[in-house]
Amino acid sequence: METTAIHIGTALGWGIIHSIWQAAIWYIIYCLMNVALKNRSAATKHNLAFAMQVGIMVSFMATFCYFFERLIQEPTFHGFENGIAANQLIQLEQNPLQIERFIPYIVLIYVIGMFFQIGLLIQSILKMRQIRFKGLEGISLEWSELFRTARQKLNIPEGVQLFLSTKIDVPLTLGHLKPFVLFPIAYANKMDINQVEAILLHELAHVKRRDYLINLIKVCIETLMFFNPFVWALSKVIEREREHACDDLVLQHITKPITYAQALMELEELRMAMRPKLAMAATGKRNHLLNRIKRITKMETNYKNVKPQLAALLLSGAALVGLSFIIPGTDTYDQKSTTLENSQVISTVTSTESMTVAPKPLQHPAAPKNQQLAIPAAPAPLANQDTTVLPAEVKATIKNVQAEAEKIQAYYQSPEWKAKIAEIEKNAAKVQEQFTSAEWKAKVEAMEKSGKDVSAYFESDEWKKQMASIEKETAKIQEHFDSPEWKEKMAKITEETKKVTAYFESPEWKEKVKKWSDMHDDPEFKKINEKYHQEVQDLMHKKSKAQ
Incomplete structure (x- = not known):
């Protein structure tokens, strides 16, 4: 199992490395074909760029499968589970500049980036779903x-629907099996009817061309090959030519291109700052929109800026030249296979080009006790052969691995470990006995019966009658509160409340309050008040004595 995981990681690393020059070749092919097809339609250019992107993905997968198959077919040291790691250590010690040394880090960075891209994709899907x-x-x-x-x-079937939405600022097209168009409700009454028709034609053009499905495949390729700059370069071409192709379809069915250009300019004013990655809007980046408007109104310049294409070609050439120096030739595997078939064991061990498997952790329970490292093609164990060509550090590492493996093997065969396993099995048996006991089954049956009774009650005619009665009474109450009589009463109450509020805020009331406050602070009033309270207490005392 661990060997398979190492093979997968190594094949993935080589696939990532080789995909750079492979993508460069695909991009060069696209640039050459684009020059040859410069007078072709935008739809043709879109399909060509998408085909090149799919070709990059297929090349990446084919490279991965090729290296994985070659790795699982090559022989390794037997009798020692960490033999692959030992072989890799030997190879890296002999030639520390080999690119195999960096494959584990490349794969680790790829996995981290993959999780990040998947997180962004899930976030985009959730936004689109909302x-x-x-x-x-x-x-x-x-x-x-x-x-x-x-x-x-x-000529689009009737299954496509149109809705107004409060969640967007520009028109969007969503869905493939059941597509529908969303139009921003905040902008519905601010556009001329001819402009609205042009925008709707643009969104329906996405449906006719099945751009949503193609865009979904493109996003998946971008997620899996996020590390490849040529994939992103082709994605920009796909997005640009997709909008151009939809514009061409719109211009075939409207009489005034200037109306469509004006509609795009008005939509740009309310373009969303952020929109779901899987959605397709009628507008785009400002520079791209300006080029689209020039193209729609036949004001597009005849010359092409060749600087981006030249830069891409130079980048592709640099990638090819650079990788030609760091990637070993394909004869590595042929040479290694031939060497392993011979009885020259030591030459196989010391070859710096024979191992392409990424190193795995050295401390792991593996080989049986006192078993020596051996190769199937050799008639005798490795310990009986001349190993003077191995560095002392490698020999020490192999001995340490064997010692750790023997310790772990002894621990898993010790009475303490067996006692722990026995205790775990005993507890598992108790739990199993509990869940298979008659008491537990009776509890489960009781819970199921109670659940059925509750479900039957809420589905019974009595409950439905009660709900109907409640709904009827609610309707009566709602009707009462909506009646003119109730509204008239509420109006009178509101009017009286205003009068009371006005009275308590009037100068007369404030004057009365001031006089009362002044009187309450007067010494004569305090004396009378104290006398009054004293007389009340005396009266209460007399009545209590009389009783």
């Missing part, structure tokens, strides 16, 4: 007829 199911409202008859006409122009 937009898809919240804040939706229906459309008017005029908009429904306009959307139906636009759908007929593009």
Whole structure:
């Protein structure tokens, strides 16, 4: 199991390294074909860039499968579970500049980046789901007829729907099996009807071209190959040509291109700062939008800026030249296979090009006690052969691994470990006995019966009658509170409340309060008040004596 994991990691590392120059070749092919097809439609250029991106992904997967198959077929040291790690140590000690040394770190960085990309993708899906199911409202008859006409122009079936949404600022197209178009409700009454038709045609063009599915595949490729700059370069081309292709479809069904350009400019004013990664909007980045408007209004310049393409070609060439120096040739595996078939054991051990498996941890329970490191092709154990070519550090490492393995093996065969296992099995038997006992089964049956009774009660006619009665009484109460009589009463109460409030805020009331306060602070009043309280107490005392 561990050997398979090491093989997978090593094959993944080599796949990542080789995918750089492979992607460079695919990108060079795209640039050359783009120059040859410069007069082709935007849809053709979009499909070409998408095909190149898929080609990069297929090359990456094929490289991974190739290295994984070669690794599982190559022989390793038997009789010692950490033989692969020992072989790798020998190889790295003999040639510390080998690229195999960096494969574990490359794979680790890839895994961390993969988790980060998956997190971003999940966050985008959650945002898209929130937009898809919240804040939706229906459309008017005029908009429904306009959307139906636009759908007929593009020959799109009736399954596509249009909704107004409070969660977005620009129109969006979501879904593949059941696609629908969302239009921002805040902008619905601010656009001319012809501009609305042009925008709806653009969003329906995404549906006709199945851009949502293609975009989903593109996002998956970006997630798996986030480390490859050529994948992102092709993604930008795909996004640009996708919008151009939709613009071309719109221009085929409208009479005034300037109307469509004005609609895009107005939408740009309310473009979302952040939108879901899987969604496709009618607008985009400001520079890209300006180029689209020039293209729509036939104001696009005839010359092309070749600097980006030249930079991409130079980057591709540099990647190819650089990788040609650091990646070993394919004859490495052929040479290693031939060497292992011979009886030259020591030459196989000391070869600096034979191992491509990433090192795994050296301290792990592995080989049986007192078993020596051996190779299947050798007639005698490795301990009986001349190993003077091995560095002293490697020999010490192998001895330490054997010693640790013997200690771990002895621990797992000790009475203490067996006692712990026996105790665990005993506790597991008790738990199993508890869950298979008649008492537990009776409790489960009682809970199931109680649940059925509760479910039957809430599905009974009595409960439905009670709910109907409650709903009826609620309707009566709601009707009472909505009646003109109740509203008239509330109006009178409000008016009286205003009068009382006005009275207590009037100067007359404030004057009375001031006079009362002044009188309460007067010494004569305090004397009378004390006399009054004293007489009350005396009267109460006399009555209590009389009783």
